[in-house]
Amino acid sequence: MTAKRRIVFVVNPISGTQGKRAILKWIDERIDRTIFDYTIVKTQYAGHAVEIAADAAKNNADMVVAIGGDGTINEIGRSLVHTNTALGIIPCGSGNGLARHLRIPLEPKAAIDLLNHGERLCMDYGKINNIPFFCTCGVGFDAFVSLKFADSGKRGLLTYLENTLHESLTYEPETYEIENEEGTVKYKAFLIACANASQYGNNAYIAPQASLTDGLMDVTILEPFTVLDVPSLSFQLFNKTIDQNSRIKTLRVKKIKIHRARPGVLHYDGDPIMDGQDLEVELIPHGLNVITSNKKKEEEPFSLLQQITEYFSGLKPKGEELIAHKYNHLFELNRHLLRRLSKK
Numbered sequence: 001m002t003a004k005r006r007i008v009f010v011v012n013p014i015s016g017t018q019g020k021r022a023i024l025k026w027i028d029e030r031i032d033r034t035i036f037d038y039t040i041v042k043t044q045y046a047g048h049a050v051e052i053a054a055d056a057a058k059n060n061a062d063m064v065v066a067i068g069g070d071g072t073i074n075e076i077g078r079s080l081v082h083t084n085t086a087l088g089i090i091p092c093g094s095g096n097g098l099a100r101h102l103r104i105p106l107e108p109k110a111a112i113d114l115l116n117h118g119e120r121l122c123m124d125y126g127k128i129n130n131i132p133f134f135c136t137c138g139v140g141f142d143a144f145v146s147l148k149f150a151d152s153g154k155r156g157l158l159t160y161l162e163n164t165l166h167e168s169l170t171y172e173p174e175t176y177e178i179e180n181e182e183g184t185v186k187y188k189a190f191l192i193a194c195a196n197a198s199q200y201g202n203n204a205y206i207a208p209q210a211s212l213t214d215g216l217m218d219v220t221i222l223e224p225f226t227v228l229d230v231p232s233l234s235f236q237l238f239n240k241t242i243d244q245n246s247r248i249k250t251l252r253v254k255k256i257k258i259h260r261a262r263p264g265v266l267h268y269d270g271d272p273i274m275d276g277q278d279l280e281v282e283l284i285p286h287g288l289n290v291i292t293s294n295k296k297k298e299e300e301p302f303s304l305l306q307q308i309t310e311y312f313s314g315l316k317p318k319g320e321e322l323i324a325h326k327y328n329h330l331f332e333l334n335r336h337l338l339r340r341l342s343k344k
Contacts, residue, residue: 005062007031007038007088007115010049010076012068023067023090023108030109032116036062043072053079061085063291065115069093070135070201074269077288078132081125086289088115095201095270097135101212103293118291123212125288126196128281133268134288136200136207137281139258140191140222141171143265147272173224177259180251187249190222192258194281198240200270207250208240215285219251255282 009027011020024040031038043049053064053076064080065088066073073089080087090111091099102121105111128137173190193200195207195218207218225233225247236242243250258279265272266279 004037005035006060007036007063007065008052008056008061009038009040009065009067009090010052010072011040011042012049012066012072012092013042020067020092023092023112026109026112030112030116035116047075049075050079052076053085057083057085063088063115065090067092070095070097070269071271073098074132074134074271077125077134080289081132081284081287084289086120086291088118088291093201095204097199097201098197098269100199100201100203101135101197102290104291105293114293115291117294119294120289121213121292122286123288123290124196124215124217124283124285126194126217126281126283128194128266128268129275129279131268131273133196135197135269136193136195137266137268138191138193139176139260139264139266139279140174140189142191142193142200143267143272144171146267146270147265174260174264178219178221178251179257179259180253180255187221188224190224191220193220193222194218194256195220196283204237205240205242206237208243209252213286215283216252216254217281217283219253219256221249221251223247223249253283255280257281 009024011024013020027038027040041052043052049066049068049072056064057080063086064076066076067090069091070093072093073087077087089099089102089104090108091104091106092108093099096106099106099111104114123134126133126137131137171190173188175186175188176192177184177186178192193206195210197212198207198210198218199205207220210218220243222233229245229247233242233245233247236245242248258281260277260279263274263276266275267273
């Protein structure tokens with residue numbers, strides 16, 4: 001008789017905007033018991049998922065499944081690199097960038113079903129100053145907003161958008177030196193994103209050509225822009241064509257060094273930390289086994305309405321008045337943003 005394979009589900013109770021109780025019930029109903037035995041462990045503190053996953057890999061678990069967002073995935077993934085234990089994902093985060101790239105369903109029941117029949121992929125991962133990342137990392141405005149988002153006390157994309165619009169009013173681009181094997185180039189940049197996967201999350205494709213298996217990371221440099229550039233940048237970010245914008249410079253490299261004028265914030269998979277002036281980012285090929293769909297995802301036409309709907313899908317108001325208030329608040333912020341940019 002063939003021994004059953006073992007799954008450890010790791011639940012972050014506070015990540016994202018979804019409740020987890022129903023997901024645990026669906027796991028019990030849908031996991032194929034003829035193939036798998038499983039246990040469920042809830043994280044109790046920051047970094048706990050790292051310990052749970054390391055212990056599971058040490059004990060030869062077949063799979064550790066993250067029930068949470070990109071931060072939970074990062075904690076688990078860093079303990080599974082260069083092991084035989086695969087990472088599975090039931091996406092419950094605010095952005096779900098890696099899950100989207102891997103074609104993992106965002107609907108929990110379908111994501112659980114995928115664990116029964118999905119295929120293994122050995123993907124690349126990166127490090128920024130020796131901190132692992134699996135989706136994106138970077139410096140500049142996106143890292144700054146990640147820090148504000150982490151300190152806001154609220155989760156969900158609506159909060160992220162509010163922080164983005166607020167901080168855009170005052171954020172000043174910095175000057176960076178980027179060094180790779182071809183030499184050193186100085187850029188004044190709004191942000192520098194180093195991408196293993198193609199998107200931040202929510203179908204915002206910061207590096208639309210990125211691949212998880214090509215051994216290279218895609219570096220996107222967004223130079224300072226004016227109010228006239230805002231519509232095209234916004235559209236192209238969601239239309240997978242931002243790399244065609246004249247304000248964007250791109251590199252495809254294995255390793256880079258970034259020097260900035262002063263210490264500051266960086267982010268890895270959306271989590272911000274403070275670090276020094278000198279940053280080293282490298283790509284490690286074929287380091288993490290993940291469970292992904294074996295079905296090719298059909299390309300869907302771009303729909304601005306669909307993107308707006310997804311943006312606000314995390315909003316759970318008590319009534320129509322709250323929805324109207326939030327929308328009006330965001331549009332007012334955007335109006336002030338455009339007015340400020342037009343003066344630069």
